[in-house]
């Protein structure tokens with residue numbers, strides 16, 4: 001027994017990824033499969049196993065419990081723990097790769113995904129992520145409490161099937177939020193809860209777009225939305241973006257050449273440039289959409305974060321013609337991993353989207369939705385938003401100051417009136433070289449080429465998110481970005 005660890009690969013418990021408990025269980029299974037531990041052999045108890053393998057006792061206990069549940073080991077009270085006499089599967093089955101002559105994807109033929117997977121920053125990098133809020137500040141205590149309550153109420157009914165529209169309490173809380181704070185007029189029946197705005201956009205594309213339909217989009221713009229529309233067969237028409245947001249003349253020109261099914265816009269803070277759509281363009285755009293009966297899909301992803309003056313009301317709040325479909329998310333105000341978004345639209349469209357949703361993933365996480373409803377009802381989300389507005393305002397100021405100090409006039413930017421990112425233009429030659437050197441120094445951010453269609457010429461611009469790093473980390477990132485200038 002003293003040579004217990006020798007039964008295993010000495011590195012069996014090293015490395016990232018799986019938990020130690022899973023790796024310990026796998027190592028024991030491996031030893032059984034390889035015949036190093038025979039059926040009926042006695043195993044160390046959890047305390048000695050933990051000592052021998054250098055893990056916490058609870059880890060060893062959990063591994064043994066999992067192996068017992070799977071039938072690999074048996075415990076006889078008072079006698080000890082043994083490798084089961086009747087093993088579930090003793091034959092070692094190393095993966096030998098495909099048999100000679102089989103195609104790489106046996107039996108299937110499918111086109112590659114049109115989008116390249118995003119480059120992943122290495123661990124420890126300073127990531128100026130435009131899309132991620134400060135996850136350390138999420139009110140997890142309140143969320144956990146509410147979630148636990150939701151899981152246990154009424155005998156766990158929220159763990160069952162439910163309506164694809166979302167939990168009624170969350171629909172009501174979101175309707176109240178957009179009515180009270182965003183100038184919309186919505187009741188619970190006008191709200192569909194989705195898994196993030198991405199699912200909302202995908203459902204809208206499935207329901208509204210027929211193959212060949214034209215969808216006008218901002219360009220530069222938000223590629224995940226473009227992908228959803230293109231998957232539904234849309235032909236995208238780009239609307240250029242300037243200091244007042246999307247170019248409405250370009251929209252008018254597109255409308256003059258043929259029908260446009262929908263316009264996808266980020267009017268609050270244009271993605272990725274952060275420019276708000278100007279009041280004059282808002283009015284013209286709404287009038288055009290009403291006259292041509294075009295659906296305006298308004299993606300109001302960062303409504304809570306306007307740092308200068310009052311938040312701008314959504315286009316949907318000024319829509320008298322019933323053409324705007326409003327999409328919101330809790331990804332910025334709380335956390336993207338919660339996958340909580342919503343659509344506000346007239347009830348027939350909401351019901352149609354819900355029917356589609358029933359096919360795609362049936363329903364959302366009802367217990368989580370009930371918990372989020374509680375957090376909205378008791379003002380926790382709104383208090384958190386207020387707190388974080390101050391924090392993000394200070395981070396924005398710190399990044400602006402540090403970039404001015406370290407990058408000088410090599411980076412040109414306007415301080416955005418809101419949102420969680422700066423849009424900066426590289427004013428020197430060789431933007432790709434600078435981005436590479438920043439990455440070599442451990443600083444990562446999105447660049448225009450990643451936010452552009454492959455057929456467009458991207459400007460030498462970077463989107464610098466400031467929400468998820470604290471002020472010191474932002475200063476350090478700016479210092480390294482300055483050092484990368486050469």
Ligand SMILES: Cc1ncc(COP(=O)(O)O)c(C=O)c1O
Pocket residue numbers: 130131132195196197198199222266271299301328329330331336340341
């Ligand atoms: C333009 C835009 N829309 C929506 C979202 C949020 O997406 P989701 O709600 O799917 O997390 C983001 C996040 O980065 C965004 O930039």
